[in-house]
Amino acid sequence: MTTFIFLGLGSFTSKSAIAVVTQIEETSGEVLYRSQVKLDDQSGKVWQVVLFKQVYPNQTSNINLRLVGFPGSAELIHPQPLRITSTTGKVWNAADIFLDEAPAPTIGQYNFTEILSQLPLETLTLSIPLPGTKFINISVPDHVVKEWQSILSIQ
Secondary structure, three states, X not given: OHHHHHHOOOOOOOXXXXXXXXXXXXXXXXXXXXXXXXXXXXXXXXXXXXXXXEEOOOOOOXXXXXXXXXXXXXXXXXXXXXXXXXXXOOEEEEOEXXXXXXXXXXXXXXXXOXXXXXXXXXXXXXXXXXXXXXXXXXXXXXXXXXXXHXXXXXX
């Protein structure tokens, strides 16, 4: 499961919203493209937001969004879909990849394979469900969404 090592927490001090697409090649022939950025939720807690595309030889590629809460973040419940909302109010739901248990209580991972191409190039709100009717809301700037869209064209 070495594929996900790169998704570690990294530095706790940066709150930058600059993301860059990077490419990682695995020995199995898998190529991984990722966009990684740290964003604050509505209460000021920092989240690592990683969109990644896994490309395997002679197979359909997968696109997932992983959210990693830094220490002090809320524990996520699984399986619960991630709600994505545009500035015009359009809503998409991304399926939770972790059907039973996540690697840590503050990690969520969601299937973006079908959703990414539908998202508009504008600021989006990611809403992570909590128990009851509460959500953690993370605003994703439009330049990050544009970077995510650039990953679609990579074969």
